Amino acid sequence: xxxxxxxxxxxxxxxxxxxxxxxxxxxxxxxxxxxxxxxxxxxxxxxxxxxxxxxxxxxxxxxxxxxxxxxxxxxxxxxxxxxxxxxxxxxxxxxxxxxxxxxxxxxxxxxxxxxxxxxxxxxxxxxxxxxxxxxxxxxxxxxxxxxxxxxxxxxxxxxxxxxxxxxxxxxxxxxxxxxxxxxxxxxxxxxxxxxxxxxxxxxxxxxxxxxxxxxxxxx
Numbered sequence: 001x002x003x004x005x006x007x008x009x010x011x012x013x014x015x016x017x018x019x020x021x022x023x024x025x026x027x028x029x030x031x032x033x034x035x036x037x038x039x040x041x042x043x044x045x046x047x048x049x050x051x052x053x054x055x056x057x058x059x060x061x062x063x064x065x066x067x068x069x070x071x072x073x074x075x076x077x078x079x080x081x082x083x084x085x086x087x088x089x090x091x092x093x094x095x096x097x098x099x100x101x102x103x104x105x106x107x108x109x110x111x112x113x114x115x116x117x118x119x120x121x122x123x124x125x126x127x128x129x130x131x132x133x134x135x136x137x138x139x140x141x142x143x144x145x146x147x148x149x150x151x152x153x154x155x156x157x158x159x160x161x162x163x164x165x166x167x168x169x170x171x172x173x174x175x176x177x178x179x180x181x182x183x184x185x186x187x188x189x190x191x192x193x194x195x196x197x198x199x200x201x202x203x204x205x206x207x208x209x210x211x212x213x214x215x216x217x218x219x
Contacts, residue, residue: 002198002214004030004183006050006057008175013051013058015135015155024060027051032085032185034199038192042066044151046085046185046195052173052218057158061085063106064151067190070105070143076112076123079105081188083143085154089181090210091163091171097210099181100163106152107140114167118208128165133157145190173218180213 005028013023027049035043044064051058063085070082080086082105090099097116104110112129113121124132136154160172173179183197184207194205198214 002030004028004050004197004214004216006052006216006218008219009051009053012053012056012157013060013155015133015157017062017137017153019049019060023051024049027060030183030197032183032195032197034196036194036196036200037205038194040191040193043195044193048183048197050216054172055159055161057160057163058155059087059102059158060153060155062151062153063185065106066149067145067187068106068138068143068149068152069145069187069189070107070109070138070140072105072109073141074109075126075129077109079103079109079111080186082106083152083187084185086184086186086207087181088184088207088213089179089216090213091167091173091179092169093178093180093213098167099210099213100167101208102156102158104134104154104156106136106138106154107143108134108136108154109140110134110156112166118206122166124162124166128162131159131162175219177218179216179218180210181216182207182213
């Protein structure tokens with residue numbers, strides 16, 4: 001099981017690409033480098049940073065991508081079919097395997113849910129989703145691949161009040177709290193690509209595997 005540290009910051013992390021000179025420089029980056037189920041010609045790099053404060057969890061993804069695309073434009077749509085990154089996390093791993101899945105495509109459309117397994121998901125509603133902030137380097141509402149594609153970044157603010165409303169439990173962490181979770185990268189074309197931070201042992205593509213989560217340590 002891999003371990004990632006989520007440092008606490010005193011100020012909110014800005015939703016920008018730059019990491020130096022911002023709160024993001026206090027993060028401990030991890031890489032999504034376990035390529036699964038297919039053998040892509042290239043294994044593009046994905047770097048993830050995570051921070052938190054009293055109010056929210058902050059996520060930052062830097063993605064190398066020569067074929068970025070997106071067609072999903074609605075909340076909780078099939079963003080996993082696009083150039084997409086994900087964060088899955090179980091906030092109470094010692095007593096409950098229920099977990100969040102936050103999935104966002106390269107133009108910032110996201111899917112957010114909570115539940116015990118893939119079939120039993122409680123999707124975020126419009127009111128709660130309105131508190132989530134996402135910023136990306138690619139303007140939407142859709143994206144088609146271009147010859148000059150090189151990559152993209154996306155950053156998000158996930159308020160703990162919103163996560164608690166979705167899950168029905170108080171999930172705000174404090175120093176020493178440990179969650180289980182994983183970070184993913186995927187796309188469906190031009191060739192399928194699936195990658196994870198903590199490897200997933202499954203016979204076919206399926207990231208809804210809490211047993212495959214690593215550990216997220218809030219510091």
